Amino acid sequence: MINYTDKIPNNVDLGRDRVLQRALEHWQPAYMGWWYDMGPNESHNYEIYLRTAISVEADGWAQFGYVKMPDYRWGIFLQPRDEKREVNFGIHKGQPAWQEVPGEYRSTLRRVIVTQGDTEPASVEQQRMLGSSCPSMYDLRNIFQVNVEEGRHLWAMVYLLHRYFGRDGREEAESLLARRSGDADNPRILGAFNEPTPDWLAFYMFTFFTDRDGKFQLCALAESGFDPLARTCRFMLTEEAHHMFVGETGVGRIIQRTCEVMKEHKVEDPSDVRALGVIDLQTIQRYLNFHYSVTLDLYGSDVSSNAANYYTSGLKGRFRETKLEDDHVLAEAEYPVSEVVGGKILKKNVPALTALNERLRDDYIEEIADGVGRWQRVIDNAGIPFRLTLPHKGFHRAIGNFAGHLISPEGEVLSEEAWKNHEFEWLPSSKDYAYVQSLMSGRVVEPGKFANWIAPPTRGINNQPLNFEYVRFN
Ligand SMILES: [Fe+2]
Ligand SMILES: [Fe+2]
Numbered sequence: 420m421i422n423y424t425d426k427i428p429n430n431v432d433l434g435r436d437r438v439l440q441r442a443l444e445h446w447q448p449a450y451m452g453w454w455y456d457m458g459p460n461e462s463h464n465y466e467i468y469l470r471t472a473i474s475v476e477a478d479g480w481a482q483f484g485y486v487k488m489p490d491y492r493w494g495i496f497l498q499p500r501d502e503k504r505e506v507n508f509g510i511h512k513g514q515p516a517w518q519e520v521p522g523e524y525r526s527t528l529r530r531v532i533v534t535q536g537d538t539e540p541a542s543v544e545q546q547r548m549l550g551s552s553c554p555s556m557y558d559l560r561n562i563f564q565v566n567v568e569e570g571r572h573l574w575a576m577v578y579l580l581h582r583y584f585g586r587d588g589r590e591e592a593e594s595l596l597a598r599r600s601g602d603a604d605n606p607r608i609l610g611a612f613n614e615p616t617p618d619w620l621a622f623y624m625f626t627f628f629t630d631r632d633g634k635f636q637l638c639a640l641a642e643s644g645f646d647p648l649a650r651t652c653r654f655m656l657t658e659e660a661h662h663m664f665v666g667e668t669g670v671g672r673i674i675q676r677t678c679e680v681m682k683e684h685k686v687e688d689p690s691d692v693r694a695l696g697v698i699d700l701q702t703i704q705r706y707l708n709f710h711y712s713v714t715l716d717l718y719g720s721d722v723s724s725n726a727a728n729y730y731t732s733g734l735k736g737r738f739r740e741t742k743l744e745d746d747h748v749l750a751e752a753e754y755p756v757s758e759v760v761g762g763k764i765l766k767k768n769v770p771a772l773t774a775l776n777e778r779l780r781d782d783y784i785e786e787i788a789d790g791v792g793r794w795q796r797v798i799d800n801a802g803i804p805f806r807l808t809l810p811h812k813g814f815h816r817a818i819g820n821f822a823g824h825l826i827s828p829e830g831e832v833l834s835e836e837a838w839k840n841h842e843f844e845w846l847p848s849s850k851d852y853a854y855v856q857s858l859m860s861g862r863v864v865e866p867g868k869f870a871n872w873i874a875p876p877t878r879g880i881n882n883q884p885l886n887f888e889y890v891r892f893n
Contacts, residue, residue, distance in 0.1 A: 425492075425494065426492060426518050427443070427492065427494055427718060428471075428472065428473040428474065428492050428494035428495075428496075429494050429495040429496065430474065430475055430496055430497060430499075430887075431495050431496075431497060431578065431582070434493065435890070436582075439578075439581055439582050442581035442589055443577075443578075443581060443591075444888070445589075446577060446581070446592050446593070446596075447559060449575075449596050450570075450574075450596060450620075451489065451582050451592065451871055452596075453540065454488075454489065454570065455489070455598045455842070456693065456755075457540070457543060457544045457599070458488065458547065458566065459488065459508065459543075459546070459547055459548060459549075459550050459551065459563060459566050460547050460548050460550060460551065460564070461551070462474075462488055462550055462563065463487065463488065463489055463893075464893045465488070465563075465891065465892055465893065466485040466487055466488065466885070466890070466891040466893065467485065467486060467487070467488060467560055467563045467564075467801060467890050467891075467892050468483060468484070468485055468560055468881075468887070468888075468889045468890070469483070469484070469485075469486045469488075469491065469560070469563065469564055470482060470483050470564065470660070470727070470879065470881070471484070471486065471491065471492055471494075472494055472496055472498075472571070472654075472837075473492070473494065473506050475496050475497075475498060475499060475654060480496075480654075480657060481881075483880075483881045484762075484783075485891065488563060488566070488567060491567045491570070492787040493567070493570055493571045493574045494571065494574070495574060495575065495578045496575070496654045497647060497650035497651050497653075497654060498649075498651075498653040498654050499650075499811065500646065500650065500652040500806060503648060504516040504649075504726075506641060506644035506733045507644070507736065507740055507741050507747060508602055508644075508733060508736050508737070508747035508748070509644070509730055509731045509732055509733040509747070509748065510641065510731055510732065510733070510748070511644060511732070511733045511746065512733070512747055516644055516645075516646040516649070517644055517645050517646060518646055518647070519583070520584070520645060521645075521712050522715070523732075523772075524645075524732055524734060527585070527728070527734060528648070528734055528766075529580070529584050529587060529588065529591060530646060531640070531648075531729065531734060532576050532579050532580060532584075532648065533576070533580070533591050533594075533595070533608070533615045534608055534609070535576055535636060535640065535659075536572075536573055536576030536580070536591075536595050536638075537595060537598065537607055537608045537609070537612070538571050538607070538608075538609060538612050539569045539572040539573040540569070540570070540574065540595060540596065540598075540632075540756060541598075541607040541609075541610065541612035541613075541624070542565075542569050542600075542616075542629070543569050543570060544599060544600035544601075544607075544737070545601075545612065545614070545625070546556075546562060546565070546566060546616050546622060546625075547598050548614070549562055549618075549619060549622055549878075550562065550563075550862070550863075551862055552618070552856075552859035552860065552861065552862055553729060553862045553863065553864065554617065554859070554863050554869055554870035554872070554873045554886065555863050555864070555866075555867075555868060555869045555870065555873075555875070556865070556866055556889045556890050557725065557876065557879065557880065557885060557887075557889055558619070558669070558870075559862070559864065559889065559890050560875075560880065560889035560890055561665045561880070562622065562665075562889075563664060564661065565626065565630075565661070565662050566819070568658045568661070568662070570670075571658070572655050572658070573595060573669065575651045575654070575655055576595070576651075577592045577595065578651070578811050579647060579651060581622070582647070583647065585749075587845040592714050598744050600612055600613055601613045601614075601615060609717055610713060610716055610717070610818070611629055611632075611713045611714055611716065612629075612782040612870070614713060616799075617852060617856065618668070618852070618855045618856050618859050619669070619859055619873075620673060620702075620703070620706050620855050621706065621710070621855075622666075622669070622696060622755060623665070623666045623670045623673070624664050624666065624670060624706050624707065624710035625666065625710060626662045626663060626669070627663060627666030627667050627669075627670055627790060628666070628668030628710040628711055628714040628787065629710065629713075629714045629717070630659060630662040631663050631666075631714075631719045631783065631786065631787065632718070632783065633659055633662075634656065634659045634660075634663065634785045635718075635738060635779055635782060635786075636717075636779075637652040637655055637656050637659060638652075638738050638739065639735050639736055639737060639740075639779060640652045640735055640736075641653045641656065642735070642736025642737070642740040642741065643733070643734055643735060644732075644733030644734065645733075645734065645737065667790050667793070667794075668876055669873075670703070670707075670794060671793065671797055671808065672873045672874040672875070672876060673697075673698055673703065673802075673872065673873050673874075674700070674703060674794055674797045674798060675797050675874040676697055676871075676872060676873050676874040677692065677697045677698055677699065677700060677703070677872075678700075678797060678798055678801035678803050679801070679874065680692070680695045680697045681801070681803055682729045682801055682802070682803070687803075689701050689702070689711060689849075693854060696858060696872060697858075697871065697872045697873045698855060698858070698872055700798070700803075700805045700807070700855075702847065702851050702854070702855065703807070704807055704808070705843075705844075705845060705846055705847045705848075705851060706845055706847055706851075707791070707807065707809075708810050708814065708815065708845055709814060709815070709846050709847055711787065711809060711810065712810065712815035712816060713815075713817075715780060715784075715812065715816060716816060716818040716819070717818050718776045718777070718779055718780040718783070720776060720818060720820075721756040721757065721774065721776060721777040721819040721820045721876060722769055722773045722774060722818045722820070723773060723775070723776050724773060725773040726773065726774075726776045727770075727773045727775065728774075729775075730749070730772060730775050731772065731862060737778060737779065737782075738778075738779055738782040742866030749771045749772045750772070750803070752770070752771035753768040753769065753770060753771055754768065754769060754770075754771040754774035754778055755767065755768050755769075755776050756768075756769055756774050756820060757812065757813065757820055757821070758815070758820050759820065759821065759824045759826075759832055762832045763832065764813060764830060764832065766879060774799065776819075777819075780812075784809070784812065787809065788809055789805055791808075791809055794807055804884065808828065810828035810845070810885050811826055811827070811828055811829060811830035812825035812830075813830060814826050814827065814828050814830075814845070815845075815846065825837070825838040827841070827845070828845055831854065841891065858870070858871075858872045859872075864890070864892070866886045866888050866889075867884075867885050867886025
């Protein structure tokens with residue numbers, strides 16, 4: 420029996436909702452079983468300095484203290500309701516926001532929620548072995564924080580399925596615990612969430628690139644006319660910010676350390692850089708190319724009637740929908756998408772409604788470019804003549820108009836032979852992975868110590884010092 424206010428902090432009046440209680444009581448043991456099997460390896464007895472959300476108030480959403488991860492209180496929080504909120508786009512624009520699922524959109528909406536929900540446990544599965552090669556206690560704490568919050572995001576989606584979708588919702592909630600990242604028979608729904616995250620450079624790239632896809636998807640769903648979904652996503656976004664911070668600063672610290680060593684020893688050649696036990700900038704660029712391109716695929720086809728339907732029916736908006744100045748119906752508007760025609764990449768205008776995936780992808784790319792610019796400044800400040808670049812949008816794509824074409828990072832359409840000649844200048848090879856993993860053969864967990872291949876962060880978590888004991892191993 421669950422003590423609801425204590426065990427599952429919430430602002431959905433769980434203590435009084437018997438139907439929801441029964442559904443969650445049934446699901447919770449299965450969730451814990453999944454966590455023990457697929458959550459961070461060997462971590463169950465550690466006490467970790469984690470933040471827990473216990474309310475949506477400013478003083479409640481980030482409570483810090485030592486917690487064993489299986490005792491983490493995965494809560495259910497929705498941003499408080501705005502009674503005046505309306506559907507802000509599509510054919511229902513101007514109606515009061517829906518508090519129940521409109522019958523005609525039931526299966527579509529369930530699919531949208533399941534697809535979002537599936538990414539949350541997937542990333543925990545992808546990251547589960549990384550604790551044994553962490554570069555510091557600080558970083559170990561951060562990955563565990565990301566993991567428990569992805570677990571909470573799963574709870575958030577399962578709450579919606581249980582509360583609003585009856586028996587189908589309960590079945591979907593069980594399937595969310597049955598799929599496995601990378602499994603041949605029962606994989607996670609989206610491609611990038613079946614890729615391995617084999618090392619810490621991949622982890623930081625993932626949290627920078629792929630958690631940011633999460634942010635943009637959540638922002639689009641936070642505009643939904645289905646108010647409980649919008650409010651859930653708004654609260655999830657507060658946590659997502661930390662995940663992206665971990666990624667951006669993680670890659671930034673690796674770059675910083677590499678640059679320090681290059682300067683100190685006056686070396687530039689990648690093999691000389693590697694001989695000094697840090698990750699050469701060329702390898703960092705290849706990881707960037709990989710994670711960027713597989714994440715771009717998550718936005719789906721450039722031209723999509725599903726995307727148009729989601730928007731027209733008021734289920735999924737654009738990034739910052741209510742801040743945009745247009746009619747929010749888009750019946751006449753156009754938007755440019757790329758196409759590969761006769762060995763050239765051309766732009767053509769299509770109805771804006773069908774190009775909403777592409778538009779969200781473009782919004783994402785803009786924010787990514789800013790982050791890569793901040794990494795570049797670390798290199799520039801060290802006086803090292805190396806440019807990190809974002810590859811062309813069509814590079815290494817498997818979904819949409821570029822799928823089936825071989826595009827160089829500069830945006831040239833290539834023959835298969837030309838691609839093969841350069842593939843591993845652009846994407847990490849098995850040798851690159853082996854090298855990066857050779858640096859991470861064990862974990863660094865003495866408080867205040869950092870692995871040689873990464874610089875310490877500028878400050879600790881929650882104003883704690885860098886040599887704080889972020890994890891107690893017991
Ligand atoms: Fe998440
Ligand atoms: Fe995340």
